Amino acid sequence: MVNFRKFQHPNLNHYHLTKDYDINILIVEVITMYSNNIHTFIKLYNEIDEFLRSKYRIDTNEGFSNVIRIGKNDFKQDDDYYKMITFAKLRNLITHNNDMIVEIHPKVVNSMMRIHKNFMPSQSVFSKFNRKVTTFETNDNLTDILRVIKEMDYSQFPVYQEKQFVGLITENGITKWLAKNFEEQIFSTDYITAWDILEIEENKDNVVFIDRNLTVEDAKDIFSFHLRNGKPTLDALLITHSGKNTEELLGIITRWDVIESE
Template sequence: MHKERGGTMPDNSDRYLAAFNRIEKALRTQVGSDEYQTFSFMVREASKKNAVVKRYDNDLREFADLRNAIVHNSTNPAFTIAEPHDSTVEKIKMIEEEIIHPKKVFPTFQKEVIIFQAKDSLAKILKIIREHAITQFPVYEDGKFLGLLSESGITNWLSKNVKEDIISLVETELHQVVSHEEEQQNYQFVDRDMSIYDAKEIFKDNLDQGVRIDALMITENGKEDEGFLGIMTRWDFLRIK
């Protein structure tokens, strides 16, 4: 049944088309596409570098089909053949918000990051684990990032030194322990403006390649010599839907 469009309040088709057009404009900007490229082409290209678009790839294609039904199947601009359901309008508006204003790693994972020095003792770090339940520890040496020490690295060091009659946790320095991480590149620095979905893709892509990332260190521009703004661990990665 045709529905007449009019009045001062926008109906669902108006709200839907407005959201779709904003998404289309955002995708066109992201991929640097001209006005003649199809929506499906822009979705495909944007998915290659935007995890949010990749996440909603199928939804976006379905949105395009409905948009075509609303616009192209109507012979009279005053009428619409397909009127989106309220839930569909809310869904496209939600996805629009995530594409245009994606949730960022900062301030989502903003937290105090405790930094250690290469000559700090293993006893010091074990005390922090007990008191603060922290499991990832950036280690610096002479102002340069040395590596990310994790519980796994500590366990590996202990297992390889357990044959010693005496293990001195106070005398053991962190530079001796950090080299026992299974993955020496078990971290990555990311900038504060990265979306949480792009961050999730880093964990996932590395897992697919058989590499375990323990944490993403968040700084202003994703550089090692910048102050920490937060940290996103692999446990945080598992909690992102």
């Protein structure tokens, strides 16, 4: 039985609960409103905690507040250190008190995000997004492309002609080609090439090559810059050693990757 003595919220005045049914309704409503704040707070706090434990080889049984004290000199501002001491207590309250509902104020989450950004070492795009990139030649057929989409569940592919980059195939380009040719006689995808799809892509400037040493934040800024300044929407960033399109591909970052990393 959950014991609510006092809970204040603009939409939830004082509740005097006596039935489990009433408690369940309240819990569902509060969780819906605040689970995102709590999730973000815990995620960011845990990343700082794990970083400090790894750096100073701190035992997993060591308390959260002590971990922050050990890593005091790693915080750029004294105020951040003292806030983290308080946040350590708040994290304990959230994690270990199942008989309470804790509301995380947006200002606390914003403060946690700022501390996390200042504290954590910048991660390079190579370390986060390094992966084998599936590419196609201009004469590869649509059947093979669709097969890869089905097997790998992604749909953005760099296209090359004799090792020279010529464009990026997207799901939108494939869909547009199929829609345009829908009313024609039955066709075989074996005879449709990657070049045919590229020719119908609306956005020819939908990709940028970037240096492997750029940070994840840099990558986010590139996407945002194109969005804010009326430039063509970027579908992907392609990672190479120094950002040249003649170099070997080391990874790919899509808009969805950026959203998921936030």
